[in-house]
Amino acid sequence: MGLRIGDIAPDFSIETTQGPINFHQWSAGSWVFFFSHPADFTPVCTTEMGRTAQLAPEFAKRNVKPLGLSTDSVAEHMRWINDVNLSQNTSLEFPIVADKDKKIAELYDMIHPGESSTAAVRSVFIIDPSHRIRLTMTYPMVVGRNFDEIIRVIDALQTTDAQEVACPADWRPGQPVIIRPSVSDADAKEKFPQGWKALTAYLRLTNL
Ligand code: BEZ
Numbered sequence: 001m002g003l004r005i006g007d008i009a010p011d012f013s014i015e016t017t018q019g020p021i022n023f024h025q026w027s028a029g030s031w032v033f034f035f036s037h038p039a040d041f042t043p044v045c046t047t048e049m050g051r052t053a054q055l056a057p058e059f060a061k062r063n064v065k066p067l068g069l070s071t072d073s074v075a076e077h078m079r080w081i082n083d084v085n086l087s088q089n090t091s092l093e094f095p096i097v098a099d100k101d102k103k104i105a106e107l108y109d110m111i112h113p114g115e116s117s118t119a120a121v122r123s124v125f126i127i128d129p130s131h132r133i134r135l136t137m138t139y140p141m142v143v144g145r146n147f148d149e150i151i152r153v154i155d156a157l158q159t160t161d162a163q164e165v166a167c168p169a170d171w172r173p174g175q176p177v178i179i180r181p182s183v184s185d186a187d188a189k190e191k192f193p194q195g196w197k198a199l200t201a202y203l204r205l206t207n208l
Contacts, residue, residue: 007137010107010128011036013171016067016095017077024131026095031158032127033150037070037111038119040080044144045070047123049081050088051097051147062154063129068096071105071120096119100146107198126154128161163208164191200203 009032011024035052037045052056052059052066059066066140077096084092097104104176105111110120115171122139136158141144156167165177179188181202188196188204 002131003125003136005133007133008038009125009133011131012104012107014104015074015098017074017081017090017098018095021095023055024067025064027067027127027129027131029129029153030063031129032125033059033064033154034067034108034125034127034144035066035068036105036108036120036123037068038116038121038141040072041083042071044142045089046080046084048086048144048147050090052094053084053088053092055147056093056149056153062151062158064154066094067106068094069099069110069120070096071099071102074098086149090188112138118154124150126157128157159208165206165208168205176207180205 003061009023010024011147013022014019019057029186037048039045043074049068052068077098081092084090099105105120108123108125110123111117112121115121118181121141122145124137124145125133127133128134135153137145155173156171157172159173159177160166164180164183166180168176171177179192179196185192192206194207198204
């Protein structure tokens with residue numbers, strides 16, 4: 001069975017483009033955007049690596065470390081990073097796991113044999129500072145991920161960790177949030193003194 005939301009992200013030690021890492025030590029105290037790719041020197045993956053590099057300040061602002069993975073060697077990754085930097089006009093600074101024997105891809109259930117028996121699909125794991133998996137997404141090989149959504153969901157998770165709220169469909173930072181149904185109106189008066197608008201008894205919108 002694959003990994004689920006709420007599971008502790010399995011630990012591992014592996015070579016990366018920035019030297020060997022132990023995953024739990026490397027990520028201690030940070031959120032992680034861990035994402036896999038079918039292969040180096042492929043076009044969609046090149047755009048995704050470039051986009052992640054371009055978004056470095058956005059990830060840093062949110063205390064998120066990106067960690068890429070594909071099932072190629074460090075030497076191949078290093079040559080590919082040159083292509084990424086030149087073609088995507090960026091400077092890729094985050095580590096990419098060299099998972100040549102597919103150990104980590106198998107540990108994280110990134111190989112989906114119906115799509116490919118040899119390459120990883122486009123898996124995403126958002127992992128919190130206590131190493132707990134908070135979101136998983138899986139994209140097919142021929143469709144690049146939506147990085148606006150990745151940033152949006154990190155913002156939503158961090159918002160809902162900070163207060164007893166939930167985020168409605170298509171929520172963006174600054175928009176109203178939902179007071180969780182587990183919070184009574186009496187408690188909500190104390191926790192949300194700014195008040196709320198009740199669309200139904202269980203759908204109470206407030207601004208943070
Ligand atoms: C790509 O990254 O462009 C790609 C990888 C595997 C299959 C198809 C496309």
